[in-house]
Amino acid sequence: MKEYPHIFYPKHTPLEQKMIPTKNSKTGFSESFFEKKFLSYFKNYVYKNVIIDDGKTHPYYPDYVLHIPEYSLYIDIEIDEPYTLRGNIPIHTNDQEKDEVRNQYFLNKGWGIIRFAEVQVVKFPQLCCKVISEYVRNVTGDQIWLEGFHEFEDLEIVRAWSSDDSQLMASDFFRQKYFNLLKTIKQAKPSINILADGIYLNNEIRATLRSLENDNTIKSFNKSVRSSLFLRLLSDFFIHFKAMDRTNGKIFVELTIFISNYHSIESFSFDSEIVKVDNYLINIYYVRTHDLICFSIYDSIIDDNLKQVILIADDPAYPPLLESLTDTEFILVRNYHDTTMSPYMKYLSINSLIENSLQIKYK
Structure with missing residues (x-):
């Protein structure tokens, strides 16, 4: 049979x-x-x-x-x-x-x-x-x-x-x-869209992993960032957005990670299709694109008329694109030091988010 x-x-x-x-x-x-x-x-x-x-x-x-x-x-x-x-x-x-x-x-x-x-x-x-x-x-x-x-x-x-x-x-x-x-x-339209530049995210995770491997005070850590833990940590910042539509008592959120067809994202692993955190339901998408990632993200915001966006990126290509998106409220997840992103937008550090996601245990 x-x-x-x-x-x-x-x-x-x-x-x-x-x-x-x-x-x-x-x-x-x-x-x-x-x-x-x-x-x-x-x-x-x-x-x-x-x-x-x-x-x-x-x-x-x-x-x-x-x-x-x-x-x-x-x-x-x-x-x-x-x-x-x-x-x-x-x-x-x-x-x-x-x-x-x-x-x-x-x-x-x-x-x-x-x-x-x-x-x-x-x-x-x-x-x-x-x-x-x-x-x-x-x-x-x-x-x-x-x-x-x-x-x-x-x-x-x-x-x-x-x-x-x-x-x-x-x-x-x-x-x-x-x-x-x-x-x-x-029927549920996401209240918040998390858009991640996969090349940037992967590079930052890899850089963190390299630094941890050379730290003698550390006993163990995860070898990749798991989507479920990463999103649970990120969900603490959802309250900074005001418009939260509910469907059957739940607030829907979408994470979309954009990655080039020619690049890898081996340091970020998807361990769940839908992550549930309190009243949030977070659906996860992984998009491979032929286009430059910054333009794919920009087009996604325009085409889907996204209003509340957490953008995980840090590259000089983004600020000129974001300037035209005056109807969208952003929270940036970017470098704390040496950033190329606007200093006038709400932000959190990518480094602390990654480190906490790796569940570091010290000796």
Whole structure:
């Protein structure tokens, strides 16, 4: 009996495939939720609403295609639901051959396939991204795809379902239960956005680690900064913002770390998808970008109309950009000495935040 995630590796290298856009009205609620996390990791390589242009009369519509040209890599990524919401009809069951025929079509093209159960992408979107990253690493041998994931546990396995299982899940409103969780998260607009320059953050952590290694008074310390502890310490400063919207009694916060495709962030580890601190729920995103990070952060503030931002950065490129953002309130996390950032903005020292996150123990 198969289980999820269901992973297939092709037996031959794909030829260049022409993909053409198409209209597909079947995007599900769970797909749109997973998409934000997925795009944050693989933004420049994800295609949606495309089909292979091979003349097939009734083409297959991938939920998502991950295409990395430099590796000639194509992956069909599917999200399998146990039954339809309209009519409660069993689908993607392990006693039907429909999905097997579909899988073989893509494997014959030299494509890989990763199939997730819907409940996995709803509850653990970041762990699903880890599975995809592991697939890319396994094919390419490039470890950079797994950076940030080394503190995460593996995605919990979900047993595939039969038609009888599907009918039981439908009678228990299985899908509707986790959709209620989605609605709460999707309706909640973050009150605070934490935007981090990943190159700066990684460099500062590495510099701190080097200094600790040469300190004979220290007994032990963590080898990386864990996101959960870092955010718990940073949350002490959230009270400096006044506008705090609540959804079901919770204040939503987002951390987005921007990193170049050509740089590493091995010193910062993501050990939790959502960090809970008192009344705060902090969702975490990790964005790889082709653009200069300062411009990616600037565009994010403009495009998403962010009003309350904690900016983790210290570079001369930022002050001219921030001057134009008069409608946004900032708290800077920057160098205490030798800073290039504005002295007129609220700030806290990156150094003390990192040191406390490393849980230093003295002899």
